[in-house]
Amino acid sequence: MLLGILVVLCFIPAAHVTENKILVAQHPLLIVANKTANLVCNYTYNGTGKEFRASLHKGTDSAVEVCFVSWNMTKFSSNSNKEYNCKGIHDKDRVIFNLWNMTASQTDIYFCKIEAMYPPPYVYNEKSNGTVIHVKETPTQTQESQSPSSYWIMVAVTGVLAFYSTLITAVFINYWQKSKEKMYHQSDYMNMTPRHPPYQKNKGYPSYAPTRDYTAYRSWQP
Numbered sequence: 001m002l003l004g005i006l007v008v009l010c011f012i013p014a015a016h017v018t019e020n021k022i023l024v025a026q027h028p029l030l031i032v033a034n035k036t037a038n039l040v041c042n043y044t045y046n047g048t049g050k051e052f053r054a055s056l057h058k059g060t061d062s063a064v065e066v067c068f069v070s071w072n073m074t075k076f077s078s079n080s081n082k083e084y085n086c087k088g089i090h091d092k093d094r095v096i097f098n099l100w101n102m103t104a105s106q107t108d109i110y111f112c113k114i115e116a117m118y119p120p121p122y123v124y125n126e127k128s129n130g131t132v133i134h135v136k137e138t139p140t141q142t143q144e145s146q147s148p149s150s151y152w153i154m155v156a157v158t159g160v161l162a163f164y165s166t167l168i169t170a171v172f173i174n175y176w177q178k179s180k181e182k183m184y185h186q187s188d189y190m191n192m193t194p195r196h197p198p199y200q201k202n203k204g205y206p207s208y209a210p211t212r213d214y215t216a217y218r219s220w221q222p
Contacts, residue, residue, distance in 0.1 A: 020047035022114050022125040032135045035102045039131055041095045041112030047123060049116030054088060054095040057111045062127070066110070069095060070117075102135045109133075 025042045041054065055068035067080035069088030080086040084106070089096045095112065109132050115124040 020049075020116070020121060020123045021045075022047075022116065022123055024112050024114055024125040024128045026112055026128050026131045028129060028131060030131050030133045032102055032133060033138070035100060035135070035138065037099045037102060037133055037135075039097045039099070039110060039112070039133065041097070041114065043093060043095070043112075043114045043125065045114070045116065045123075047116055049118065049123065051116075051118040052090075053115045053117055054090065055113045055115075056086065056088070056097045057113060058106075058108050060109060062111050062113075066099075067097065072118075099133075102133075104135050104137050107133060107135045 023044045027040065030037055030039060039056065041056075043054075051070070051072040053068060053070040056066040058064040058066050065081060066084045067078065067086035067088055069076070069078040069090055071077070071090045076090065078088045084099065085101045086097060086099045089098065095114070097110075097112075109130045111128060111130045113124060116122065
């Protein structure tokens with residue numbers, strides 16, 4: 001009789017614990033290519049709780065709480081860590097955490113935690129295997145928009161430099177041609193000056209005096 005009573009007393013707490021257990025299932029890997037991720041936390045709960053809280057934690061030790069969502073029969077609220085863009089949504093037997101504007105530095109393992117807050121007893125799930133969120137590097141829109149503009153700026157600068165180079169070359173060629181023509185005219189003017197034979201230099205006549213012919217005087221004799 002005593003043995004039967006002990007068996008009954010041991011059986012009742014075990015049934016109570018099993019009834020209030022929360023189980024959570026997550027996808028093992030989530031690859032993010034567009035900076036947006038939707039992490040789904042499926043859970044089962046057989047207890048009598050009416051107020052719940054679900055939170056998303058980052059890191060192997062779950063040290064960082066990214067965001068959380070709480071709900072009961074009449075209201076719903078959600079809050080996020082200021083360093084993350086996250087919002088939790090409760091949908092029947094699952095909680096969806098929407099994350100956006102993610103960066104490659106946020107690549108890590110994430111864990112879902114589901115808590116039955118009220119009425120007692122307080123229950124939460126055992127730590128699941130988690131979900132590895134891998135955020136791929138993507139070029140920013142600023143870099144993409146700057147590439148065409150940088151190209152056209154280079155084209156414009158090259159065109160301006162080519163224009164001024166051509167202009168300077170044309171001015172130099174024009175100046176060189178005018179200088180050459182001027183030197184040519186000066187040379188022709190100097191060559192038009194009459195040159196006297198060497199023997200006239202000893203006559204003592206001015207350069208403009210005509211040369212006399214003494215042959216007629218020598219042919220006449222008295």
